[in-house]
Structures are given as structure tokens and as C-alpha cells.
Amino acid sequence: MEIPPTTLLAFWSFLLVSSTHVPCFFASSAHFSNETDHLALLHFKDLITDGPLHSLSSWNHTLHFCRWQGVTCRGRHHPQRVTALILTNKNLVGAISPFIGNLTFLRRIDLADNSFSGPIPEQMGQLFRLRFLRLRNNTLTGEIPTNVTHCSKLEVLYLWKNRLAGRIPTEIGSLSRLTELYLGENNLTGSIPLSLGNLSSLSFLDLTRNNLDGRIPDDLGRLASLEGFLIRENELSGMIPPQLYNLSSIKFLDVGYNRLHGNLPPNLGLTLPNLLKLYAGGNQFTGPIPISLSNASGLVDIDLGNNSFSGSVPTNFGSLKGLSELLLWGNKLGIGKSQDLIFLDSLTNCSSLRVLQISSNHLSGVLPDSISNISTQLTWLSLGSNKIFGSIPSGIQNLVDLTVLDLGNNFLTGTIPIGIGKLNNARKLWFHANELSGQIAPSLGNISQLLVLSLYENNLSGSIPSTIGNCINLQFIYLDGNKFSSSLPRQLFIFPSLIELYIGNNSFTDSLPIEVGNLKTLSTLSVSDNKLSGEIPISLGDCLSLENLWLDGNFFQEPIPPTFSTLRGLRSLDLSRNNLSGEIPKYLGKLALESLNLSFNNFEGELPKQGVFGNASQVSVLGNNKLCGGIPELNLPQCSSQASKKQRKYLASKVKISVVVVVLCLMLVSCIFATLYWVRKSRRKPVDVPSAEDPFVTMSYTELFKATDGFSSANLVGTGSFGAVYKGALDRDGTMVAVKVFNLQQQGALRSFMAECEALKNIRHRNLVKILTCCVSIDFKGNDFKALVYEYMPNESLDKWLHKDGHEQLGRNLKFTQMLNIAIDVASALDYLHNHCQTPIIHRDLKPSNILLDDDMIARVGDFGLARFLPEVAQTSLVGIKGSVGYIAPEYAIGSKASTQGDVYSYGILLLEMITGKGPTDDMFMDSLSLHHFAKLALPKRVMEIVEPRLLKEYTEVTQESPRERMCMKDVASEMHTIKNQYLGVRIHRDIQVRSQILDGGLSYLSHY
Secondary structure (H helix, E strand, O other): OOOOHHHHHHHHHHHHHHOOOOOOOOOOHHHOOHHHHHHHHHHHHHOEEOOOOOOOOOOOOOOOHHHOOOEEEEOOOOOOEEEEEEOOOOOOEEEOOHHHHHOOOOOEEEOOOOEEEEOOOHHHHHOOOOOEEEOOOOEEOOEOOHHHHHOOOOOEEEOOOOOOEEEOOHHHHHOOOOOEEEOOOOEEEEOOOHHHHHOOOOOEEEOOOOEEEEEOOHHHHHOOOOOEEEOOOOEEEEOOOHHHHHOOOOOEEEOOOOEEEEEOOOOHHHHOOOOOEEEOOOOEEEEOOOHHHHHOOOOOEEEOOOOEEEEOOOOOHHHOOOOOEEEOOOOEEOOOOHHHHOHHHHHHHOOOOOEEEOOOOOOEEEOOHHHHHOOOOOOEEEOOOOEEEEEOOHHHHHOOOOOEEEOOOOEEEOOOOHHHHHOOOOOEEEOOOOOOEEOOOHHHHHOOOOOEEEOOOOEEEEOOOHHHHHOOOOOEEEOOOOEEOOEOOHHHHOOOOOOEEEOOOOOOEOOOOHHHHHOOOOOEEEOOOOOOEEEOOHHHHHOOOOOEEEOOOOEEEEOOOHHHHHOOOOOEEEOOOOEEEEEOOHHHHHOOOOEEEOOOOEEEEEEOOOHHHHOOOOEEOOOOOEEEEOOHHHOOOOOHHHHHHHHHHHHHHHHOHHHHHHHHHHHHHHHHHHHHHHHHHHHHOOOOOOOOOOOOOOOOHHHHHHHOOOOOHHHEEEEOOOEEEEEEEOOOOOOEEEEEEEOOOOOOHHHHHHHHHHHHOOOOOOOEOOEEEEEEEEOOOOOEEEEEEEEOOOOOEHHHHHOOEOOEOOOOOOOHHHHHHHHHHHHHHHHHHHHOOOOOEEOOOOOHHHEEEOOOOOEEEOOOOOOEEHHHHHOOOOOOOOOOOOOOOHHHHHOOOOOHHHHHHHHHHHHHHHHHOOOOOOOOOOOOOOHHHHHHHHOOHHHHHOOOHHHHHHHHHHOOOOHHHOOOHHHHHHHHHHHHHHHHHOOHHHHHHHHHHHHHHHHHOOOOO
């Protein structure tokens, strides 16, 4: 957004036009011509950054515009007019120009699968010939403009997967020719308009993944041509209108994951004979599954999972020859009799079946042999959490395409089939919580792609086959609660990606193999309640990712290995009920332990008091009769050295009472001075971890590693002085987050981490970035790891909207109203920090890259790595120059203390940068030319002359060299709101006047050098 001084006024004029709602850019459509189309296309290109495909490279003056890529012209009555604009999947970035409204002969617009942002121009309503509008899969914001409904010939309106908000315009019901309406995957709210029932030609209605509420209108039952009705993942309630079930044309019915209730009509398959896909999962439906569904012979997918359906599963599903997915999990199906599973016999006729999920029901009976003859294309078979008994059919090995097999939590007996190794495509095997016996078949080692092996709580015995080492990709192993004996095979400890290993509650003997140290990614190790003996291997200290280590209930001897001191990510340690001896290491108090159980061992000596030992609810040392000391809540006897010391003091007080009094007085004085010294020092000393009073709970390194795909470069959002920021999705709920990882090798990074923790833990404001949690741990290489986890801001930083970053620029042409709102948001945040926190906070590093933008372009101030509390600054005589070059207040250069006025100066620079598009360190600024001097030169005199005298006088009063005479942030925020109100209230021809006030206001917040 670079604007030369000579064209700044023209730029503001363009902003004026693009930010006001005028029905047409020209006086009369009669003046439209071939050249009108040419100019409109050029304006359209002006707001776009071309992608790596260089799709707009042909849009130049050497070719006629009708030969430009994506442009189609026709000319039966009006020669060479643009009739189609098709630029799908071209990696285009930018906004849709309102000048598109001048292409009045357009019949088709297709800009799908790009990165267009900003609102849909209301000028689209001028395209009265438009029939096809496809803007899917972009990042468009704002509301759906009602002007679009002026395009009365529109047949397809495809706005799927954007960020559109607000209600669905009722005026859409007037588009009588509309056949397809795709509004899914947006942020739309409110109810479904009744007027949509007027769209008599509509064949597809997609409203999926919005925030719609209320009931499904009965009026939709009048859409006689409807083939697709998709309302998945909203907040809709009530019952499905009976009229919808009578629309025999429906092929795709998706009402999943709402709050709908009631029964499905028993004649559903008769009234909807053309049904191909039925998705009703995740609701509150009750009653039986309609037997008539088999009458819809073309059914491919049936999803009725996660409801409250009851009764039997229809036995005629086998007549659905093309059935691919049958999802009935999470219901109340089954009558508790052996015939509950008869329906599986009929499914052998479904040769295309890929997914069968019937887990978490009340199904009973023996698993029939017919399960082995179900489609060889089956990839997911889930029968877990039912009441199935009997043995596992050996023929299950025939399902060679299975990736997931879930038979867990039933009453299965017998052995695991020997041929299980033939399922060499399996990723997850769940046989847990049954009554299976025998040994694990050695053929298990043939499943080289296996990720999860879950066999816990069975009656399995014998040894673990050494062939398990061939399953080199294993990440989760659950063997606890069985009857395994013999020693642990060393092959169990060679997996490079193993995260959790549970082998507790068995009868394993001998020692814990030293190879356990190979498990560099291990997060949890449980060997509780076995018969392991010998020393705890010192190699456990190499498992630097360990967070939970449970060795309790064995016969381990000797002291705790000193290598445990390297397990800095450890959260829970249980060594209870062993034969461990020696003193309890003090280093355990330095670990970030949240739970420590050392009970019933032979430990002796004095118990430490620091760290976890200082909280009686987190530590247990029962049954160690030779321990003493510790905190009083643990009720341990005093150590003998402490008793002797008390006795000596008592005798000395009897013999030399006067000397003691003097000594005590001296000690008292010394304590006072020492206390003052340590109070001062503690305020300056960096702490290793956040305090116990922090309002957020720490997150593990493993969680963040998985969330960011191993901190991959594909998820890298940006880098800074002290680290890098990655985007990721948390496993627990899929929440998108931004993870700021600190480079602790960089001087000052640790202090920056602590500064952000202190600054953000007790402040809340809509214009401040929200911290979710932190991570204080170690990485897989044993290095200290510290990170902060924030809300993810999908519109990234303001810097990327103002300037190009390599080949990428988000903007890209921010509208004036957007710039004004961002300026107000930042001012509000600084006003809060300076004037409304319990202890005022100085940010000290305000710049565009530290201002993030959320879905709605609301600005959030972030990066508090250099922030300081005002009393802390006041105690410092001189503060070194901290901040970013170009944004630092000039008084800092001569050693002045940091102050709120320094933030005001940075805000002024930021404001000028937004208006001019120039950064303070731009190459053009050298010698005596600076950003604010450039801004003054860029202002045409006649623009300056129309600035209101009142505002000009007010700003002039704060343009002083002394920072004390600058406006405070409270007044700045108030003035910016006043300017916004004036801007919204002025007439269009005075718009330039208000813009000049903003620019001049930015200059006012700076002091002259």
C-alpha cells in the first residue's frame, strides 16, 4: 500500500468511493461502453495480489482485455462486452472491487477457491444480467448484501465456506429463478427465513456449519424441486416438518448435529424413494429406525449415530447394494437377546460397505461368522461398548483393508485369532475390557503400520512376543490389567515415536530393561503393580519427554537415580510400595511436579521443604519411618540435629541470657535488612516458572508438539527477537491456537517469557490478545522449553495488511473505516493498560507486527515481552533503549525512564504508518526526512486548509518536544472516538477533511526531534 506524496489525495479519494454505498460509479448507465468494462477490470486487478500462478500476467496493455485470462466477451448486440469472469483456484489475494458493478453484461462470476477478503460489494446488485455467482472458499466477511437480490435472474448463489456473518436476508426469497443456494460454513446467525419457501425452482439448499437457531420452517415443504437439504452443525431445534418428508425429489438430507428431536416417520423410505445420503447423527431422535429405509434402494450413506434410537437394527439393510457407510453408534439399539446381531448377516450383500460403526449400544449376542464375509473394502469396523459375547471369529483376518478394528468393552472370550497379523493395513486395534485369554499371537508383528494397540483389562497371559518390535510406528500401547508374566522384552522399548506405554497390573518379573532410555518421545510410563526388581535404570533420565512416571507396587531397590534430575517436564511421579532407600533427593523439589508419592519405602533423613514438598496435598511419604523434618502438615518427627540445636539454645539462654538478648537483637536487625534486600532482589530476578497463583494451567510439550505437527514450517506464522509463533489445533477439542515458542538461547528470551506471563495473567480486555495457557517443560532433546499459547488470530498481524512480506501481502487496501476502527481498538487497549489496570503497564514495543486481527478485523495488542509495570520502572534510574527502531520515543535515546508517553509516541508512528502505507524504517527515510516529515509534505495545502480549526488547535497543543506535554492515552482514545463519530456523520464531500484530521492527529502524538 505504498502511496507517493503526489498521489496521496487520489488515494484518499479512492477510499472515499470504495467505502460509501452509491448505486453506480457513473452518472448514467447509458455512458457504459467497451472502455467501461476495460476500466472496471483494471480497478478489479488493482485490489488483488497475483498468486504464484501469475494468472493475471496477461492483464496488460499489450492484449485486448477480452483475451485476458479468465475474461470472456460476447457481442451480439453490444460488441466486446464482458459476460464472464472466471478465476477459480488461482491463489489470488485481495478484495473484490466495487467497480465490478460496472461490468453490467456479466452473466457469470466465479472466484472460488482463492483468498479474497473483505465484504461482498453491494454494487453486485447492479448486475441485472447475472445468473451465476460463485465465491466459495474465500475469506469474505461482513453480511450478505441485500443488493445482491436485485440480480433477479440469479440462478446459482454459491457463498459456501467464507466468514460471512449476520442473518440470511429475507429478500433472497424473491429470487424466483434460484436453483442452488450454498451458504454453508460461514458465521450466519438467526433463523431460517420463511421466505426461502418461495424459491419454487430451488434444488439445493446448503446452510451447514453456521450458528442458525430456531425451528425449520414448514414453508420449506413447498420446495417441490428440492434435491439437497443440508443444515448440518447448527443450533436448530424442534422437529423436522412433516412436509419435508413428502418431498420425493430429495436425494441428500443432512440434518446432523443440531438439537432436533422426535421420531423418523416409519414410511420414510417410501416418501423419499430417491434418497442417496441420510445424515441425522448428533441429535435427540428417538424411536425405532424405519424399516422402510431399504425402499430407498439407492442409499449410499446412513448416519443415525449419537441419538437415542431404540429397538432392533433393521435386517433388510442388506438389500441396499450400494451401501457404503452405516453409522448407528451411540444409541440404545438392541433388546438384549441373541438375535440383536442377526442384521450383520444381511450386510454381507453390501459389497461396497466401507464403514460400519455400531458401538456404544445395547446389542447382545454372539458375533456371527458372517462378520468375516462383509465387504473386503471395509476399512472401519466398530462394535465396541456393547454386550457381545463369545469368541472372535477367526475369519476376521479376511477383512484385509481394515484400518480400525474396535471390539473393546464387551464380554468376548477365547483368544485373539492367530491370523490377526494378516490385517497389515490396521492402524488401531481395540480389544480392551473383555475376557480374552491366551497369549498375543506373534503374527501381530506383521502389522507394521500399527499406531494403537489396546488390550488392557483382559486375561491375557504369557509373555509379550518379541515380534512386537516390528510394529515400529507404535505410538500408544495399553497392556495393563492382564496376567502377563516373565520378563519384559527389550523390543518393547525401541519405538521412536511411542508416547504412552501402560503395562501395569500384571506379573512381569526381573528388571526394567535399560533400553527404556530409548523412548525419547515417551510421555507416560506405567509399570505399576508388577514384580519388577533391582535398581531403577538410570537410563530413565534420558526419557526427557516424560510427564507421568508410575513405578509403584514393585520391588525396586536402592536410592532414586540421580538422573531423575534431568526430567524437568515430569508432572506426576509415583514410587510408592517399593524397597527404595537412601535420602530423598532435594532436586525433586526443583522439578515442576504436581503429584509425588514416595509412601511405603525405606527412605531416611530429612525431607526437603521446597517445591512439591511444600504442599501436603501433592506429596505423600507415609510408611517411611526413618524420615524427619518437612512441613508441619506432614506430621513427621523433628530431625535429631534440630532437637539438639534447640536444646543448646535453651541451655545457652540459662547461662548467658544477656549475650543471647544482644545476639537476638542483632539477628533481628540483620533479618530486617536481609528481608529488604531479598524483596528488592526478587523483583529483579527472573523466575524459572510462572507462580502458583497463575490463573492458567500449564500445558505439556507433547500436546503442543502434536498440535503444531512437530512445530513444522508449514505452521510457522512468524518470527521475532525472542522466538517463533506457530499455529496449531489442540487434540482435546480442536481449538485453533497460536503457540509462541521462546528461543531460550537468545539473551533476554527468558525475561521476555516471564514478562508476558506477569503482564497477561491478570489483565482482560477485548483489544488485548488472550493468553490461554503456558508450557514450561523440556523438548525431546532434553532442552528447556517455554511457550505461551494464545487465541489464534486468523487475520494475522496488521503489518501483513500494510506491507508486503516476501511475496505475500494480505491487503492489502484496508478500507478507511477499518483503519479507523483498528486505530480506536489500539488506543482503547493502551488506555486500559495505562489507566485501568491495578498496576499500570507500559507496553514498550507497539508496532504493526504486534497488533493482531481476529475474524471480525478487531485489533488485539500482543507481545508483552518488553512490558513493564509502572512501579518497577519508577524504581529504575535509567532504562536502556528497549523496543523497535522507528517506534521508540526520542527521549529514550538520552536515557529517560520508560513512561506511558513513550507508548503514545509509538501510537502516533503507528497511526501515520496506517494512513501513508510507509513504515518508519522505510528506505526512503534518511538524512532529515522521517515518517512524520513525509506525512506533512504529502498533505496538499488545500487539504490542510479545510481541517476544522478546533481540531487543528487541539492537536497543535500536544505537538511538543517534552513528552509531558503529549496527550495521555485516555484523551487519545476519546479523541479517536470523536473523530469516528464525526466521520460517520459528515457528508460525503467532507470525507477528505476527516481523513486529514486523522493524519494530523497522528502527527500530534509525536514530539519533534
